[in-house]
Amino acid sequence: MRGNWRDTSLRSVGDRWLIWTVFVLFAAYTIGLLLHGEGPKPIVDIVLAELTQWLPVAVFWLATVRTGFARGDVLFASLALTFNAAADTYYITAMDAAGELPFPSPADLGYVLFYPLMLIALVALVRSQMRGLAWSVLLDSTVGALGAAAVLAALLGPVLNEAVDESAILATSVAVAYPVFDLLLVAAIAGIAAAPGLRIGPRWGFLVGGLVVFAAADVVYARLEVSGTYYVGLPLDAAWALGTALMALWVDAAGRPHSGTFVSDRKTPALFVPAVAVAAGLGVLILGTQVVQPVAAVILASLTVSLAAIPLVFRQRLLRRQARTDDLTGLPNRRALYADAPALLTLSRASARQRHCALLLLDLDRFKEVNDSLGHDVGDRLLVQVSARLAAALPEEASLARLGGDEFAILLTNAGETEATAVALNLRDALAQTFTLEGLAVQTSASIGIALFPEQGHDLSDLLRRADMAMYKAKSGRHGHHVYQSEDNSHGEIRLRTQQELRLAVTDDQLVVHYQPKIGLKTGEVTGVEALVRWQHPTRGLLLPEDFLDLVEESGLMHALTRIVLTKALDQAVLWQDDGHALTIAVNMSASSLVNVEFPEEIVRMIAARGLPASSLMLEITEDFLMSDRDRARNVLTRLREAGIQIAVDDFGTGYSSLSYLRDLPIDELKLDRSFVMPMADDARAASLVASTIDLAHSLGLRMVAEGVESSVAYDELARFGCDHAQGFFMSRPVPALELDSWLAARHDLEPAPANEIQLLP
Structure with a gap:
């Protein structure tokens, strides 16, 4: 693995140096052209000129190899740059002493092939996505393409007129091919730029810039050639080198593995290109009233404006449908x-x-x-x-x-x-x-x-x-x-009113916490308490959880209620700790609270702010949460356990039949549901089931707590089966903290009592 990483890093460094070399050569070539003067300069006109063409070609083919020849846009762009560089080499080496070359020549074949191959590369770049685009996006692309083509046709009008020579069909065809291909290339670029829904990869701007520079250089060259003022060594020659260098930057990113996602980094507003295209088309038409314009430019400009008006015709219908x-x-x-x-x-x-x-x-x-x-x-x-x-x-x-x-x-x-x-x-x-x-x-x-x-x-x-x-x-x-x-009518009114009152209860401190002790069955000592929420309703009195928890969940208030219960329980734990009662407080947690990824850290901060040990809090969760999303449950519980917080499974036995989560998840304690405990006195099978469940918990290294203990018979049987803890009305109902303090104080004055003589709290 380390060797592969090193090879990849070395290749990455080598690629970066190759790109830097492309731009260093371009800078040297540009300086050489600016200082060129009269007469041929072989170092500038041949050596630097050829290096600025062939080195980007090398970058393109490296990218093609990296993509395994699977990216059509990269492959055809590489072919386009190769033909262009080969044509340039032929042009430099085959021209005569006066710098002339017959027209057309094999160099023109290479130059002309650059354009259809690059157009094919652009089509390959967006072909798979065009079908999924909305018709409005395709229309914007067409408007952008026609507008750009209209402007270029107007600029190339004199070149086209000069190129037409009916006596030399081949020469005329080649001469016309250059401006026509330039027109198609610019139109394609504008069309792609006008479609914001296209994902066209990183550094797309460099490809656009390179092709636009190429097209602009062709236009200037054509005008100079028509006027007879072009010669090798003009600063214009640097424009083609700049175009290939910019395109090399694009293909270097396109050929890397991470660019396969084709995430667009374009920030252009969706209607910017179509708006500019319409303005350009109108400009060509207005200018045509003063100066004679090529017929192609006028037709393209008219189509641009006409197509842009189509959405106006259907706008009312579209707005009605959208509404x-x-x-x-x-x-x-x-x-x-x-x-x-x-x-x-x-x-x-x-x-x-x-x-x-x-x-x-x-x-x-x-x-x-x-x-x-x-x-x-x-x-x-x-x-x-x-x-x-x-x-x-x-x-x-x-x-x-x-x-x-x-x-x-x-x-x-x-x-x-x-x-x-x-x-x-x-x-x-x-x-x-x-x-x-x-x-x-x-x-x-x-x-x-x-x-x-x-x-x-x-x-x-x-x-x-x-x-x-x-x-x-x-x-x-x-x-x-x-x-x-x-009868649902009145029920609905009650429900809505109760929901409103619940929101007020959360903000007005109407929620109170009662505590039910947990007794160690081996020692008879109080080992912890369970915090249970109650609603002190202003008119209906003290309401139990079954009267309002469902509405709390429906109203989206469960997270707020859980935070209130935690706050009150932890504050009470501080008071008990100061009084010498190191009690573990268990708090029930709903699934809607635990799915909040930030909640475990929030609980840890609440404990730390009070100076409590993390083990003083136990969170009781249901089997439903554990089984609904095992991976999320494992993540949440692991973070809580690593912080020192204890985890218990509440109402054990009433949920899913699969017990595999007991092996996979970090759990400290099981709380056997009251539906198993209460029938024990009269049902031998129920007692046998409880005994086997206790054995199962112990075999997995878990503590067992029995809920719903309401008789001395159940208490004694659980102790005989080896159950660790019990809670229920036989020992104490859930009571406010002050009442529990009195009960704890009374127990402290007594010697540890036998299991069947435990002091009760009504």
Whole structure:
């Protein structure tokens, strides 16, 4: 590997020196031409002139070899430069003492071949992308090309007139070929420059600059040749050397491996080139009213202006279509739905047999997690894929629209409750398939609310409102889909009011934390506590998590709530530490908080700011998070464990059946769900399952905590099975910190009690 790296580095250094040599020779040649004087100067006219042509050719062929002859643009450009350099060599060596050469000559063949080969190289550069460009971009490219061609045709008019000699067909053809090819070359460059959607690789500007310099030098040369004032050794000769040097800079980058991505570095505004082209075309036409212009220039200028006017004709239609289309997905938007739905509903009502319609409102579940964890650009790509799947899964007569965010509406004509429910199931099945985003396998689901026409609404506004209530009923109950019922109306109002109150609860410190102790079953000592959030509602009293956590998740407030609980729990840990109680505090973490890539570092900073050891905090996570994205879970948990924070799996046994994550992920503790513990006293099989689960945890080097211990029988059995810790109402309910302080103080005054005589806190 080290040898390969060294070889690559040496080649890279050698390539850079070759490019530097090209420009050093160009500088020397230019100085030589400026100091040329009269008479031939072999060092300048032959040696330096040939080196400035052939050294760039070497750069081009090195790039061709590096790309394995697979890049058509690099290969044909190399051939073009080779023919041009060979023609130049023949021109220098074959001219007579007076500096003359018969016209046309073999040199002209090489010079002329440069142009079609370079045009082929330009076509190869953009050919694969032209099909995917919008027609407006192609139109802009055509306008830019015609405008540039019109200007060049006007400049080359005298040259074309002079070149036409009906008595010498071959000489005339060759003479006309130069300006015509120059015209095509400049037109192609302008056309590519006018298409901002093309990805044309790094250093594109050097290729453009080199070709433009070539074309400009040809125009000046043609005018000097017509007037009989050109001779070898003019400073003009440096222009062709400059053109080849600039093109060598382009091909040096194009031939490197990292340039295969073809990332464009162009910063030109999208309409800059077409606007300049139109102005140039108008200039040629206006100038033609005062001075006679070549017919070709007038035709090209007229075409430029005419094509540029095409978008004006269709602008109103395009604007109307854009106003009805969602920019991201290309689906009809909310405005289109409101415009089209009334006609469909009226048609259904007016039919001989009044047809039923159904409106489905679809909202992605936990879409905010994708935006927060992977970024809004990835979220946008997910929405594009979702819209494509929805469109493919719908019947032909259905109307699909994106209302905004992750919300979609589907209007079904001639469909009742049965048909609408079947469509909802099909849509959820379509979205259940894994999406691939940023190399990650992402799964999503949707909640769908259904409202029926005309039973549940006589217009689109009524249907949308009721479908929205049904959708949130489906989301809160996790049913997947729900058909609107009359009782959903009041439920929807309660839900909306509760959401508003929740936002106020977060800002007004209405969230409180209660603590439930964890008891070491071998010693009977308190080893830690679990922090559990409560909402001290101003009118409804103390609310438990099951009364509001789902709404917290839906409202996007989970991250804020988690931060509040962490802050209160860690502040309390400081107080307990000062009182001599070194208790580990466990805090439940939602998946929506842990997917935030910056959250682990934020937790570490919160602990360090309070002077607590990192091991004083334990984060409880669910199996769902561990299994939904194993790689992300491993990354997050590893960073937390490396910082010294402990990890526990909450509600163990209620999630996925696969236990491979216990081997792969950094976990300290398993919390056996209460659904396994509570039946132990009356069910031998349940007790056997608990015992085997404890053995499994110990075999993996993990601690086991039993939740939901509500009797002395369960407590004693768990101790007999070797369970490490227990928590539940038998020992203590979750209580405020002050009540727990009193309980801890009372226990401290007692001698360690046997397991069946533990002091309880009601």
